[in-house]
Amino acid sequence: MDARPDATTETTVPPPAVGETLAPAAVYFDGKTNRKRQVTLRFAGGIEIIEDDRILDIWPFGEVRRADGPPNMLRLACVTALPLARLEIADQRTKAAVLAHCAAIDTVERTRSNTLRIVFWSVAAFCSIVGLAMFGIPYAADRLAPIVPVSWEKRMGDAADGQIRTMLGGKLCTGAEGQAAFTALVDKIREAGELDLPTDAHVLSSEIPNALALPGGRVYMLDGLLQKANSPDEIAAIIAHELGHVKHRDNVKRVIQTGGTSFLFGLLFGDVSGAGAVIFVSRQLLDASYSRDAEHDADTYAVDVMHRLGRSPLPMGELLFRITGKEKSPFSIFASHPLTENRLEDMKKAHRPNTGPALLTDAQWRALKNICKG
Amino acid sequence: MNDVLTPQLLSPELPPAPPASSRIEFTNERPVFRRLAMRGAMLELITVGFYRFWLATDMRRHLWSHTAVEGDAPEYTGTARELLIGFLFALAILMPIYGAYFLLGIEAERLQTFAGTPLALFYYLFIQFAIYRARRYRLTRTVWRGVRFTMGGSGINYALRVGLWTLLALITVGFAMPWRQAALERYKMRNTAYGSLQGRFEGTGGGLFKRSYWMWVSLPIVLIGVPVLIVQSPGVGVTVLGFVMLVFPFVYAAFKAVEWRWWVSGIRFGDVRFESELGSEDLIGLYWKVIGWAVLLSVLLSMWIGGVTGIIYAVFGGSSAEAAMQAMQQPFALAGIGIGYLASVLAFWTVMRIYLIHDLWGRVANSVTVHNLAAAVDVAEQGQTVNALGEGLADSLDIGGF
Numbered sequence: 001m002d003a004r005p006d007a008t009t010e011t012t013v014p015p016p017a018v019g020e021t022l023a024p025a026a027v028y029f030d031g032k033t034n035r036k037r038q039v040t041l042r043f044a045g046g047i048e049i050i051e052d053d054r055i056l057d058i059w060p061f062g063e064v065r066r067a068d069g070p071p072n073m074l075r076l077a078c079v080t081a082l083p084l085a086r087l088e089i090a091d092q093r094t095k096a097a098v099l100a101h102c103a104a105i106d107t108v109e110r111t112r113s114n115t116l117r118i119v120f121w122s123v124a125a126f127c128s129i130v131g132l133a134m135f136g137i138p139y140a141a142d143r144l145a146p147i148v149p150v151s152w153e154k155r156m157g158d159a160a161d162g163q164i165r166t167m168l169g170g171k172l173c174t175g176a177e178g179q180a181a182f183t184a185l186v187d188k189i190r191e192a193g194e195l196d197l198p199t200d201a202h203v204l205s206s207e208i209p210n211a212l213a214l215p216g217g218r219v220y221m222l223d224g225l226l227q228k229a230n231s232p233d234e235i236a237a238i239i240a241h242e243l244g245h246v247k248h249r250d251n252v253k254r255v256i257q258t259g260g261t262s263f264l265f266g267l268l269f270g271d272v273s274g275a276g277a278v279i280f281v282s283r284q285l286l287d288a289s290y291s292r293d294a295e296h297d298a299d300t301y302a303v304d305v306m307h308r309l310g311r312s313p314l315p316m317g318e319l320l321f322r323i324t325g326k327e328k329s330p331f332s333i334f335a336s337h338p339l340t341e342n343r344l345e346d347m348k349k350a351h352r353p354n355t356g357p358a359l360l361t362d363a364q365w366r367a368l369k370n371i372c373k374g
Numbered sequence: 375m376n377d378v379l380t381p382q383l384l385s386p387e388l389p390p391a392p393p394a395s396s397r398i399e400f401t402n403e404r405p406v407f408r409r410l411a412m413r414g415a416m417l418e419l420i421t422v423g424f425y426r427f428w429l430a431t432d433m434r435r436h437l438w439s440h441t442a443v444e445g446d447a448p449e450y451t452g453t454a455r456e457l458l459i460g461f462l463f464a465l466a467i468l469m470p471i472y473g474a475y476f477l478l479g480i481e482a483e484r485l486q487t488f489a490g491t492p493l494a495l496f497y498y499l500f501i502q503f504a505i506y507r508a509r510r511y512r513l514t515r516t517v518w519r520g521v522r523f524t525m526g527g528s529g530i531n532y533a534l535r536v537g538l539w540t541l542l543a544l545i546t547v548g549f550a551m552p553w554r555q556a557a558l559e560r561y562k563m564r565n566t567a568y569g570s571l572q573g574r575f576e577g578t579g580g581g582l583f584k585r586s587y588w589m590w591v592s593l594p595i596v597l598i599g600v601p602v603l604i605v606q607s608p609g610v611g612v613t614v615l616g617f618v619m620l621v622f623p624f625v626y627a628a629f630k631a632v633e634w635r636w637w638v639s640g641i642r643f644g645d646v647r648f649e650s651e652l653g654s655e656d657l658i659g660l661y662w663k664v665i666g667w668a669v670l671l672s673v674l675l676s677m678w679i680g681g682v683t684g685i686i687y688a689v690f691g692g693s694s695a696e697a698a699m700q701a702m703q704q705p706f707a708l709a710g711i712g713i714g715y716l717a718s719v720l721a722f723w724t725v726m727r728i729y730l731i732h733d734l735w736g737r738v739a740n741s742v743t744v745h746n747l748a749a750a751v752d753v754a755e756q757g758q759t760v761n762a763l764g765e766g767l768a769d770s771l772d773i774g775g776f
Binding site for chain 1: 417420422424425435440442447450451517518519520522750751753755
């Protein structure tokens with residue numbers, strides 16, 4: 001049955017005949033006040049709402065809609081009436097009559113195809129977000145990082161510096177001879193690596209065997225690592241690796257990537273009903289995979305620099321292996337760095353006999369080793 | 375009551391005096407709600423959470439339409455589409471805010487190490503803003519007898535009040551909490567109206583404190599005393615801690631019942647008053663059921679994880695420890711555990727929705743008596759609906775209510 005608002009004579013009417021006035025069978029709210037009116041209904045050109053023989057309103061059949069109501073009660077609204085005007089019908093006979101007359105009553109009700117549509121669009125949105133996180137964000141980070149002014153990066157570095165220094169403990173090591181040797185080493189690597197961004201490299205008196213590059217070209221070599229090193233080549237390759245991060249502007253990329261994934265995952269799925277842990281794990285996985293890519297690129301850079309200097313990159317792999325040992329574990333996919341054994345393997349492949357001069361003299365190397373003892 | 379009409383009821387000149395007091399009646403159709411919540415949770419899983427807007431709307435429609443005040447149930451006129459649009463708008467607004475928050479954090483850190491921490495305060499206030507706006511959305515979508523509720527006031531103003539009162543509550547180790555509740559409720563209610571009928575809140579902080587002083591006195595004692603005891607003599611301390619944890623749901627139920635009664639009896643719309651007889655026994659059962667389900671679900675989840683690990687090990691694991699470790703890295707293992715976890719989270723949320731939303735709503739509603747409802751006759755419709763931005767913000771910030 002199609003909707004005919006102006007149908008004057010209905011022919012296919014069940015129980016109550018056209019024009020028949022039903023017994024007081026409805027409650028009417030006119031949408032202006034909350035007065036509850038007991039009304040009678042007459043089905044003629046539309047639903048005629050009658051109170052004491054006075055027609056209060058006529059709702060054309062085609063414009064009557066079902067409103068949400070209590071169980072066993074049919075609550076109606078009308079598209080052309082006041083938005084909050086309502087008819088409430090409890091009586092079965094009257095309900096049947098309304099349903100028979102008003103074909104369009106359920107046009108806004110949710111149907112099965114509607115649910116399918118929600119599912120479809122949700123899945124589509126999910127796919128596009130995952131695609132964005134896996135491909136779009138790294139791409140954007142690669143493109144955006146070179147545009148970010150170095151001065152901004154430096155500000156981020158200054159902000160991070162305080163926290164990092166507090167966490168690591170330790171002071172700047174300023175032994176004059178050691179610093180001179182360190183600077184000489186860094187300068188050689190900068191030159192070989194064609195790095196034209198400013199750097200600011202120091203040794204920190206922390207026991208932790210590590211080295212790190214902060215945004216803005218600040219590089220810290222920790223004394224713990226220095227003490228574990230057996231030759232200048234080991235240290236040189238590590239510095240080259242960190243300068244690789246500087247050259248690739250990995251810190252800026254990382255900020256863009258973390259910001260992007262937090263936004264996508266945190267906000268869009270922020271309320272998957274407390275599935276926070278899954279979101280957290282997915283983010284960790286994604287961030288770790290970005291990070292492993294960056295570390296791998298920095299390793300490649302270090303290998304390249306060492307080749308140009310005529311030295312073998314193998315000692316770096318050996319140093320790392322000495323520190324971490326075999327790393328393979330069930331949690332390797334969460335690791336921020338490639339596994340040490342794989343890195344060692346790569347460096348073995350890149351091994352070439354030394355052709356260039358030693359990077360530091362024995363005296364310089366001793367001075368560097370003692371930089372924090374001054 | 376619509377089919378038992380007497381003729382004089384039809385006469386507008388002589389409106390019969392309705393009874394001075396009437397109960398709110400909640401029609402308990404728990405199986406219907408349970409199906410709705412379970413189906414919703416399944417669809418949430420399939421739609422990676424996007425179904426939440428439709429589920430929230432369905433739940434509200436159910437609760438609103440099953441609660442009758444003097445025989446007439448309110449209507450929830452909000453739609454899931456509004457919530458979705460509100461959410462998308464919230465995303466658009468939050469994006470620059472997140473960016474600014476990030477940059478501000480960097481600048482603050484640069485000036486002083488760890489100075490960025492107080493910015494979390496801003497976040498807390500922003501959440502309060504969102505909560506206020508979300509309440510406003512829900513109220514303006516609530517229609518009773520053809521007239522809607524409205525809410526004015528300002529979310530920012532409210533957030534600032536929350537900030538100051540929370541600060542005071544912190545300074546007074548919680549003793550200011552009742553006055554904080556009263557002040558915030560007063561602000562919300564004096565900006566609330568039903569049509570032309572102005573709302574207000576007459577509950578006082580002193581009133582709440584008088585009825586629940588035992589809670590405010592014992593809470594600091596327990597919070598400080600138990601850790602001290604554990605340090606002094608671990609054996610006794612842990613026993614006491616276990617006892618406290620066992621007793622806590624009872625105490626919490628007693629307090630919540632007091633708070634509900636206080637809140638309900640403080641609400642006024644014009645001369646319409648409310649009163650609640652909610653007892654702690656109405657709540658305690660619900661809490662234990664939720665606790666029981668939580669325990670059951672965690673046991674099931676551990677069994678599931680154990681099973682997945684076992685199967686993966688049997689299929690992919692070799693004899694060596696290394697092969698076994700490698701096996702655990704299979705995407706199947708992670709996916710299996712992840713799906714099990716998600717399913718248990720959704721199951722828990724379904725439990726929460728059934729007990730702590732549906733059942734709690736029902737019990738609170740059934741406990742309420744409305745006095746002098748005659749004062750709410752011939753109330754005129756006024757006020758505007760507001761958009762769902764507040765709900766969207768609340769949703770993005772993970773604080774969506776029912």
